[in-house]
Amino acid sequence: MIVIGIAGGTGSGKSTVVRRIIENLSNAEVSVLAQDSYYKDNSDMALEERQKINFDHPDAIEWDLLIQHIEDLRAGKVIQQPIYSYLTCTRSKETIPVRPQKVVIVEGILCLGQPKLRDVMDIKVFVDCESDIRLSRVIKRDIIERGRNVEQVLERYEKTVRPSHIQFIEPTKRYADIIVPEGGQNHVAIDILTQFIQKNLA
Numbered sequence: 175m176i177v178i179g180i181a182g183g184t185g186s187g188k189s190t191v192v193r194r195i196i197e198n199l200s201n202a203e204v205s206v207l208a209q210d211s212y213y214k215d216n217s218d219m220a221l222e223e224r225q226k227i228n229f230d231h232p233d234a235i236e237w238d239l240l241i242q243h244i245e246d247l248r249a250g251k252v253i254q255q256p257i258y259s260y261l262t263c264t265r266s267k268e269t270i271p272v273r274p275q276k277v278v279i280v281e282g283i284l285c286l287g288q289p290k291l292r293d294v295m296d297i298k299v300f301v302d303c304e305s306d307i308r309l310s311r312v313i314k315r316d317i318i319e320r321g322r323n324v325e326q327v328l329e330r331y332e333k334t335v336r337p338s339h340i341q342f343i344e345p346t347k348r349y350a351d352i353i354v355p356e357g358g359q360n361h362v363a364i365d366i367l368t369q370f371i372q373k374n375l376a
Contacts, residue, residue, distance in 0.1 A: 175248055176374055177294055178279045181286040181346055182301030183339050184230065185311035187357020191301050192281050194358050198368040202375060203275040205247065209282020212240045213258045215265040224263035230283060230338030237288050240280070244294050247274045276375055283339075286346035296374070299367065300350035301357050305336075 178195075182188045196204050214236050216224045227234060243253040254269035285291055286298055309331060316322040322330075347353060352370075354363040 175274065176277050176296045176371060177244060178277065178297045178299065179285050179292065179295040180279060180281045180299045180301060181283060183303060183308050183343050184283055184335055185308035185315065186301045186303035188281050188301045190358025191354055191364060192279055194364045195279065195368055198364065199277060199371065202277050204277040204279060205272050205275040206279045206281060207240065207243065207255060207272065209235060209280065209285050211256045211258050212236050217264040227263060228334040228338060230335055230342065232284050232287055232342060235284060237291060241290055241294060244278065244280065247278055250274050277371065283343050286349045287342055292349060297370065298349055298351045300347045300353050302353055302355045303357050
């Protein structure tokens with residue numbers, strides 16, 4: 175089993191890179207663990223308080239559970255990946271069963287910032303992207319998928335997203351084995367990454 179960590183700022187194109195890799199690895203079986211699924215369950219808090227949580231801070235994630243799930247997959251066990259709702263800021267009672275596969279991709283903005291998580295990764299990738307492009311993507315995504323308006327998105331960006339990116343996300347670029355500029359549009363970098371994965375699988 176190969177474990178690939180893919181990090182990068184909010185809106186950098188991580189999900190597109192993951193999708194391109196899966197498309198290129200058509201003959202390999204791939205499981206994806208999304209860091210966003212492992213946000214701590216905050217159902218004991220009022221909705222207004224939950225909506226104030228800084229989701230770009232490392233303390234928002236249940237890292238021990240994510241690491242345990244990767245170790246379980248390596249051991250050949252099926253895991254139950256949590257489902258997290260950005261609308262309610264809580265975990266669902268339902269889970270998603272994830273089976274051990276030849277390739278496991280761990281994707282999330284903060285996933286290269288945890289030493290114990292990096293230790294279980296075979297390849298570490300950082301998806302790089304200009305801040306103005308990331309902001310544009312975040313505005314579109316949060317309005318469509320998370321029920322926010324432009325003012326709410328911009329306020330959150332200024333208060334938490336941008337400061338957290340500078341403090342917690344950008345510095346993790348130094349841990350990456352491969353840096354992918356321009357996200358999913360960088361076909362050359364993705365092809366090189368795919369070839370590296372295929373070589374290790376062989």
